[in-house]
Amino acid sequence: MQEVMSEKHQIIIIGAGLTGLLLAQKLSNTGKDCIILEKSKGFGGRIATRRINEKGLDHGAAYFPLNNNFLKILSELSLPVIETDRGLYINGGMVQVAKKLASNLKVCKEQKVISLTHSLEKWVVGTEDGSIFECTKLVLTAPVPQALELLSQSNLHPESSHPIHSVKYTKALIFLVVLKNAPEELRLKDSNDYQAIFMNQRDLHPHGVIIQMSPDFSENFFEETDAAIISQIQLNLEKNGLSFDQIEKYELKKWRYSLPLSTYGAPFLELSPNLFLSGDGFAHPLECAQALEQIL
Numbered sequence: 001m002q003e004v005m006s007e008k009h010q011i012i013i014i015g016a017g018l019t020g021l022l023l024a025q026k027l028s029n030t031g032k033d034c035i036i037l038e039k040s041k042g043f044g045g046r047i048a049t050r051r052i053n054e055k056g057l058d059h060g061a062a063y064f065p066l067n068n069n070f071l072k073i074l075s076e077l078s079l080p081v082i083e084t085d086r087g088l089y090i091n092g093g094m095v096q097v098a099k100k101l102a103s104n105l106k107v108c109k110e111q112k113v114i115s116l117t118h119s120l121e122k123w124v125v126g127t128e129d130g131s132i133f134e135c136t137k138l139v140l141t142a143p144v145p146q147a148l149e150l151l152s153q154s155n156l157h158p159e160s161s162h163p164i165h166s167v168k169y170t171k172a173l174i175f176l177v178v179l180k181n182a183p184e185e186l187r188l189k190d191s192n193d194y195q196a197i198f199m200n201q202r203d204l205h206p207h208g209v210i211i212q213m214s215p216d217f218s219e220n221f222f223e224e225t226d227a228a229i230i231s232q233i234q235l236n237l238e239k240n241g242l243s244f245d246q247i248e249k250y251e252l253k254k255w256r257y258s259l260p261l262s263t264y265g266a267p268f269l270e271l272s273p274n275l276f277l278s279g280d281g282f283a284h285p286l287e288c289a290q291a292l293e294q295i296l
C-alpha cells in the first residue's frame with residue numbers, strides 16, 4: 001500500500017502531461033521548489049505508448065505539429081525526432097519525451113487530486129489516498145472539463161458565463177492492432193473515418209498499427225458498448241482492405257478529451273489568487289510553460 005504523504009512546497013503542478021512536465025522542468029532549472037501530482041501510474045498524460053507483447057504502440061498523440069521552438073527542446077533532450085509531412089514523431093515511442101522530461105523532476109504518481117482549499121495564504125491539496133500537500137502557488141493542467149470538475153468538487157467553480165466553459169475537446173476512439181504478418185503485406189486504404197499509423201515506421205511494434213478513428217466517427221459511437229464500437233470499426237476496416245482474419249490481437253482505447261476544438265485564447269487563467277489553469281485547452285504546452293514560468 002502507498003504511504004499517505006504530507007508535504008509543503010512552493011509550487012504544485014497537477015498533471016504530468018506535456019504541459020506539467022515542461023513547466024516543472026523550467027521551474028526546477030531556475031531553482032524553484034516544485035512537485036507534480038499525477039493520478040496515473042505513468043508520465044505523459046495524452047502522450048502514451050502502450051505495450052502489447054512487450055512491444056510499444058503510440059496510442060495517444062502519435063505526432064507533434066511542426067513547431068520550431070518545440071523541435072529545439074526535443075533536440076536538447078537528445079530525442080530521436082523524425083520530421084515527416086504530418087509532423088514530428090519520436091523514434092521508439094512518444095512517451096520517451098515524458099520520461100526524459102520527468103527524469104530530474106519530483107513527480108508523485110498515483111496521487112489523484114480530489115480537493116483544493118485556500119487557507120491562510122496557502123493552497124491545501126488533498127488526494128484520494130488521504131495525502132495532503134501545501135503550496136503557495138498551484139497550477140492545474142488537466143483537460144479543462146476535468147479541471148472544472150475538480151474545481152466544482154472544491155466549491156471553486158467559475159460562474160456559468162465564464163469563457164472557460166467554451167473550451168471543448170474532440171473525443172477519440174483508438175483501435176490498437178497487432179497483425180499476424182508484417183504490415184507491408186497490408187492493403188489498407190485511407191478513409192475519412194480513420195488514419196492508420198504504422199508502428200514499424202517508428203521503431204515500435206513491428207506488427208503494430210494504430211487506427212485513429214476520426215473525431216466525427218468517435219463522437220458518433222463513443223457512448224456505445226465496446227462490442228458495438230468494435231463491430232462498426234470492423235465493418236469500416238473490412239470495406240477498406242483489412243480483414244479481421246489478418247489480426248492477431250486488438251484493443252480499443254477511448255479518450256473522452258483528445259484535442260481541443262478551440263482554445264481559451266491565453267496560455268493560462270489565474271482563476272483565484274495563485275490558482276492557475278493551463279494546458280492544451282489554453283495554448284501549445286510549450287507556450288503555456290513559457291508564459292507560466294514568467295509569473296511563478
Ligand SMILES: Cc1cc2nc3c(=O)[nH]c(=O)nc-3n(C[C@H](O)[C@H](O)[C@H](O)COP(=O)(O)OP(=O)(O)OC[C@H]3O[C@@H](n4cnc5c(N)ncnc54)[C@H](O)[C@@H]3O)c2cc1C
Pocket residue numbers: 014015016017018019020037038039040043044045046047059060061062063064065111112113114141142143146150172174212255257258259278279280281285
Ligand atoms: C489520440 C490522440 C491523438 C492526438 N493527436 C495529436 C496530434 O496529432 N498532434 C497534437 O499536437 N496533439 C495531439 N493530441 C493532443 C496532445 O496529446 C495533447 O495536446 C497534449 O499531450 C496535452 O498535454 P497536457 O499536459 O496539456 O494535458 P494531458 O496530457 O492531458 O495531461 C494532464 C495530466 O493531468 C493528469 N490529471 C488529470 N486530473 C488529475 C487529478 N485530479 N489529479 C492528478 N492528476 C490529474 C492526467 O492524468 C494527465 O496526465 C492527441 C491526443 C490524443 C488523445
